[in-house]
Amino acid sequence: MTALLTVEDLWVRFQTRNRLVEAVRGISFSVGRERIGIVGESGSGKSMTGRAILGLVQHPGIVQAKRIDFKGRDLTSLSDRDLRAIRGQHISMIMQDPKYSLNPVIKVGHQIAESYRLHHKSSRTEAKIKTLEMLEEVQIPDPERVFNTYPHELSGGMGQRVMIAMMLIPNPEILIADEPTSALDVTVQKRVLEIMDKLVRDRGMGLIFISHDLNLVSSFCDRILIMYAGRIIETCLAKDLHNTSHPYTRGLLNSLPSLQNPSEKLPILNRDPRWKEEPSVNAIREYSNA
Amino acid sequence: MLEAHNLHVWFGAGADKFHAVKDASFSISQGESFGLVGESGSGKSTILKAIIGLAENWTGHLTVDGETLGKKRNRNFYSKVQMVFQDPYASLHPRHTVDRCLSEPLRMRKTSNIDARINQSLNDVGLDPTYRFRYPHQLSGGQRQRVAIARTLIQDAKFLLLDEPTSALDVSVQAEILNLLNDLKRQKGLTYLLVSHDLAVVSHMCDRIAIMQAGKIVETIDKQMLRTATTETDYAAALISASHGFKRSTSQI
Ligand SMILES: Nc1ncnc2c1ncn2[C@@H]1O[C@H](COP(=O)(O)OP(=O)(O)OP(=O)(O)O)[C@@H](O)[C@H]1O
Ligand SMILES: Nc1ncnc2c1ncn2[C@@H]1O[C@H](COP(=O)(O)OP(=O)(O)OP(=O)(O)O)[C@@H](O)[C@H]1O
Ligand SMILES: [Mg+2]
Ligand SMILES: [Mg+2]
Numbered sequence: 001m002t003a004l005l006t007v008e009d010l011w012v013r014f015q016t017r018n019r020l021v022e023a024v025r026g027i028s029f030s031v032g033r034e035r036i037g038i039v040g041e042s043g044s045g046k047s048m049t050g051r052a053i054l055g056l057v058q059h060p061g062i063v064q065a066k067r068i069d070f071k072g073r074d075l076t077s078l079s080d081r082d083l084r085a086i087r088g089q090h091i092s093m094i095m096q097d098p099k100y101s102l103n104p105v106i107k108v109g110h111q112i113a114e115s116y117r118l119h120h121k122s123s124r125t126e127a128k129i130k131t132l133e134m135l136e137e138v139q140i141p142d143p144e145r146v147f148n149t150y151p152h153e154l155s156g157g158m159g160q161r162v163m164i165a166m167m168l169i170p171n172p173e174i175l176i177a178d179e180p181t182s183a184l185d186v187t188v189q190k191r192v193l194e195i196m197d198k199l200v201r202d203r204g205m206g207l208i209f210i211s212h213d214l215n216l217v218s219s220f221c222d223r224i225l226i227m228y229a230g231r232i233i234e235t236c237l238a239k240d241l242h243n244t245s246h247p248y249t250r251g252l253l254n255s256l257p258s259l260q261n262p263s264e265k266l267p268i269l270n271r272d273p274r275w276k277e278e279p280s281v282n283a284i285r286e287y288s289n290a
Numbered sequence: 291m292l293e294a295h296n297l298h299v300w301f302g303a304g305a306d307k308f309h310a311v312k313d314a315s316f317s318i319s320q321g322e323s324f325g326l327v328g329e330s331g332s333g334k335s336t337i338l339k340a341i342i343g344l345a346e347n348w349t350g351h352l353t354v355d356g357e358t359l360g361k362k363r364n365r366n367f368y369s370k371v372q373m374v375f376q377d378p379y380a381s382l383h384p385r386h387t388v389d390r391c392l393s394e395p396l397r398m399r400k401t402s403n404i405d406a407r408i409n410q411s412l413n414d415v416g417l418d419p420t421y422r423f424r425y426p427h428q429l430s431g432g433q434r435q436r437v438a439i440a441r442t443l444i445q446d447a448k449f450l451l452l453d454e455p456t457s458a459l460d461v462s463v464q465a466e467i468l469n470l471l472n473d474l475k476r477q478k479g480l481t482y483l484l485v486s487h488d489l490a491v492v493s494h495m496c497d498r499i500a501i502m503q504a505g506k507i508v509e510t511i512d513k514q515m516l517r518t519a520t521t522e523t524d525y526a527a528a529l530i531s532a533s534h535g536f537k538r539s540t541s542q543i
Contacts, residue, residue, distance in 0.1 A: 042432025157330025266465035
């Protein structure tokens, strides 16, 4: 396996009215043809990391990195136009607020079909058939009806699935999925994960899977990066998540409610101010060429 | 606190008319937490929207706090019932700062100590005062969701409709919010109608749970039955058994 993406010393900063916000503070990691999970608390910089890779951090955010290497090309040095081409064809991102990434005044079926036609030479009829197939594949029960709805008429979980269908169209080499299943019930979630899993195994896609669901990440991913206050505070193999040592990670694991054995009050994490000062762990991995 | 009898809800008209909720009946007593779970798209949010007055095309009987609901809700209703929307953007005005979003409901009720109340409510949801002057787009997904929760709690309603209130939160912040909700419930006798696809959250929070599929309530169980997976319908059984992490099978798809 070789690295598809190597991110070195990435920073994202925002100047707000009263202070400078450092959303990401010098993180380094790599992604091969594997499933990388990113977990960490709300506001720790997970979404900004994904957006920064694709040049999607909005004004006035400033992104800096030693390099963001995608198969030998440094994304930090690309023009807007070249970066857009990478975004359209090679790296896709499923945004955390799916409904807001869709055009509110165009029917969702037309948006998917249009995107399909952009990537595959095909007639309108063919694109529509493909779109209906894709909706069915992400477990939408009534594809014909959903094809003709506007984004605001979708339920939370349907919006997420429409976005997933859309992002898989270009056959991306890397998929960045930001909380892609947070609104899905468990049975549908399983199906959607299977689709992503298959892309990693059969097509060698690299997956960056951002989620706050620890059990899910540890059972679904290969490696996990744990973020805290803009840094990577710990990294581990997914199967070792439950044996990690950092008190922050332990605290996260302890705050999980349990279905079978609920407690009166959930344990609360006591955040140590020193965690913020710990250096970021380098999560660039050596890839053998096997 | 709530009685729903033979509730039907439709969207659209003519050939596009869609029957989103079919004959749902359930009741919630004062001080109880009632959970709604089930398939994505099965009509959970729609039931909440019908109660709060955002889905107007419904039939059946809805009673809140002894008062039978018609098509319109008056001001008095909103002083008793408030909702956290599944989609935090929907409850936050994009051009209003967090400060304005929290102070407006307080001003409407002529509350004193507005400053202190705002700081307290931000603190309750784990945000420090520096977030007061941010706009919604300057927040992370989970921070936005917490502001939406703070806005709902600050209005002192006694019946809260909570639609996936912690779906964007990591488990440590989720634990703080769930504890906060349970504390408030104990102190003030609040009543909750909670939608979540996370059965562990539902099991932690709710006394009774209705399971929905394709617009219908297929089964209503209590928390003990949820914990021990004692169900009557296949759908409910499948839902509970699927909630144990991802198992990679070699023979899939
Ligand atoms: N436009 C902005 N101006 C100032 N700060 C911002 C802006 N956008 C984001 N931030 C801050 O950057 C930090 C990282 O945000 P990010 O969205 O990456 O968090 P996250 O880890 O994805 O959290 P969540 O799990 O809640 O989605 C947050 O503390 C957020 O408040
Ligand atoms: N404004 C609308 N116009 C037309 N159809 C709608 C509208 N709002 C919701 N629907 C439809 O009603 C059905 C139920 O939606 P609802 O949002 O209640 O589902 P849900 O159970 O909350 O699902 P999720 O768990 O995915 O949020 C869906 O099929 C949806 O497409
Ligand atoms: Mg995020
Ligand atoms: Mg919903």
